Amino acid sequence: xTGVSQNPRHKITKRGQNVTFRCDPISEHNRLYWxxxxxxxxxxxxxxxxxxxxxxxxxxxxxxxxxxxxKGSFSTLEIQRTEQGDSxxxxxxxxxxxxxxxxxxxFGPGTRLLVL
Amino acid sequence: xxTVTQSQPEMSxxxxxxxxxSCTYDTSESDYYLFWYKQPPSRQMILVIRxxxxxxxxxxxxxxxxxxxxxxxxxxxxxxxxxxxxxxxYFCAYRSARGGANNLFFGTGTRxxxxx
Numbered sequence: 001x002t003g004v005s006q007n008p009r010h011k012i013t014k015r016g017q018n019v020t021f022r023c024d025p026i027s028e029h030n031r032l033y034w035x036x037x038x039x040x041x042x043x044x045x046x047x048x049x050x051x052x053x054x055x056x057x058x059x060x061x062x063x064x065x066x067x068x069x070x071k072g073s074f075s076t077l078e079i080q081r082t083e084q085g086d087s088x089x090x091x092x093x094x095x096x097x098x099x100x101x102x103x104x105x106x107f108g109p110g111t112r113l114l115v116l
Numbered sequence: 117x118x119t120v121t122q123s124q125p126e127m128s129x130x131x132x133x134x135x136x137x138s139c140t141y142d143t144s145e146s147d148y149y150l151f152w153y154k155q156p157p158s159r160q161m162i163l164v165i166r167x168x169x170x171x172x173x174x175x176x177x178x179x180x181x182x183x184x185x186x187x188x189x190x191x192x193x194x195x196x197x198x199x200x201x202x203x204x205x206y207f208c209a210y211r212s213a214r215g216g217a218n219n220l221f222f223g224t225g226t227r228x229x230x231x232x
Contacts, residue, residue, distance in 0.1 A: 004160075033219060042120075042207050042222030043161075056219065091161070095218075105220060107153075107161040 002026070004108035006092050012114045013082055020078045021111045025094030032075050033105060034067055035091040036060065043091050049075060050097070082115045089113075118143045118210050122223035129198045130231050137193045137226045139208030147213035150184065150191045151220065155205040164206070167191065169213070203230045
């Protein structure tokens with residue numbers, strides 16, 4: 001169990017550019033989540049995959065955001081035409097489908113995005 | 117929508133003493149799960165303790181325990197024998213037990229400082 005990994009750890013971009021983040025979940029975890037955390041706030045849910053299917057999207061996920069999980073393994077989160085308001089920590093979490101509270105979400109270290 | 121409130125932005129405790137972090141939540145559901153996550157500075161979020169709403173017995177994990185008051189919708193975390201390594205942001209989180217609802221709702225966090 002190597003844990004959830006995210007790349008890059010930091011990204012600085014100019015407004016209007018596109019950025020893509022990658023998340024590698026714990027192996028055999030079939031569920032993957034993306035959250036966004038702004039300064040002084042708790043993480044907010046963006047989207048959720050079970051295997052390769054994107055099952056839920058938050059209203060926070062505007063049409064400039066797209067997430068994929070091809071083959072049900074790693075996932076990418078792309079932000080098009082970045083805005084300064086997109087500056088945040090983007091967290092990925094994974095879990096193995098289970099019953100009740102035993103299904104724990106394990107978080108990665110996050111990708112910190114700064115849009116200038 | 118479920119909301120989670122942490123009314124203490126910052127708390128401090130002397131090393132070896134006990135501290136309690138408060139959390140309240142709002143939901144119309146009867147079955148759900150509650151979690152406390154710890155986020156050390158520049159490190160990833162890890163699960164501290166979890167509780168099923170249908171269980172009356174309060175969860176305990178070594179020095180960490182909760183006081184779950186379902187009627188009051190309160191879920192406080194008690195840290196006994198505080199250690200320097202306990203210094204972190206602590207987030208309370210809620211997850212519905214409803215099928216298909218897997219995302220976590222987080223509070224705004226409490227920053228805990230441990231004084232040597």
